Amino acid sequence: MAYSWFKAFHIIGVVVWFAGLFYLVRLFIYHIEAEQEPEPAKTILQKQYQIMEKRLYNIITTPGMLVTVACAVGLLVSQPDWLHQTWLHVKLGFVVVLLGYHHYCKRLMKQLEAGTCKWTSKQMRALNEAPTLLLVAIVLLAVFKNSLPTDTTVWVIFGLVVLMAVTIQLYARKRRLDKEKELAQVASTQQLQA
Numbered sequence: 001m002a003y004s005w006f007k008a009f010h011i012i013g014v015v016v017w018f019a020g021l022f023y024l025v026r027l028f029i030y031h032i033e034a035e036q037e038p039e040p041a042k043t044i045l046q047k048q049y050q051i052m053e054k055r056l057y058n059i060i061t062t063p064g065m066l067v068t069v070a071c072a073v074g075l076l077v078s079q080p081d082w083l084h085q086t087w088l089h090v091k092l093g094f095v096v097v098l099l100g101y102h103h104y105c106k107r108l109m110k111q112l113e114a115g116t117c118k119w120t121s122k123q124m125r126a127l128n129e130a131p132t133l134l135l136v137a138i139v140l141l142a143v144f145k146n147s148l149p150t151d152t153t154v155w156v157i158f159g160l161v162v163l164m165a166v167t168i169q170l171y172a173r174k175r176r177l178d179k180e181k182e183l184a185q186v187a188s189t190q191q192l193q194a
């Protein structure tokens with residue numbers, strides 16, 4: 001019975017943790033893009049994003065991570081046999097990477113606050129895809145365990161990486177074209193007024 005409770009809250013923790021991680025880096029993207037806004041919009045937007053990022057990290061993302069890990073410990077204490085299984089060792093490897101990503105997000109948040117973050121919004125968009133790959137790999141391992149079809153999994157992850165890269169490039173192109181159109185419109189309005 002305790003095992004089922006731990007498992008249910010382990011999954012709830014995962015959902016909350018990932019919701020936080022995905023939204024946090026999306027806020028970083030908006031935070032970086034606010035740099036191009038004229039004053040006072042730039043300062044107002046960046047201050048607001050700082051508040052949202054801190055609250056999201058402290059109230060949603062980190063508690064989600066703590067619930068996931070605490071319930072995972074509960075699962076392993078209730079059923080220690082899992083500790084001898086290869087799928088769990090591989091899963092733990094990915095979880096360590098995920099914890100590193102979580103910690104790195106805090107570093108990026110501090111850099112954005114200090115104005116020392118060197119990432120462009122396009123690079124940040126690519127970074128935001130990293131947890132998707134970890135999510136897919138970890139969930140597939142948790143569900144299939146030692147019978148995970150590794151060939152298909154590698155293809156699925158490779159397909160996802162290609163899809164994400166293409167989407168990011170196409171979106172960057174669309175933004176560039178929109179910006180050019182906007183500038184051309186401003187220029188033609190100024191010519192008409194002159």
Ligand code: HEM
Pocket residue numbers: 007010011014068069072073075076082092095098134135138139142143
């Ligand atoms: C903190 C390290 C973690 C440990 C030690 C751990 C361990 C476990 C264990 C022992 C189970 C029970 C397996 C079963 O009863 O079938 C489980 C289930 C599950 N875990 Fe984790 N887990 C960890 C982190 C994660 C993370 C980060 C995710 C998501 C990205 C995740 C997703 C899942 C899912 C979806 C299940 C349910 C699988 C099913 O019922 O078929 N786990 N985990």
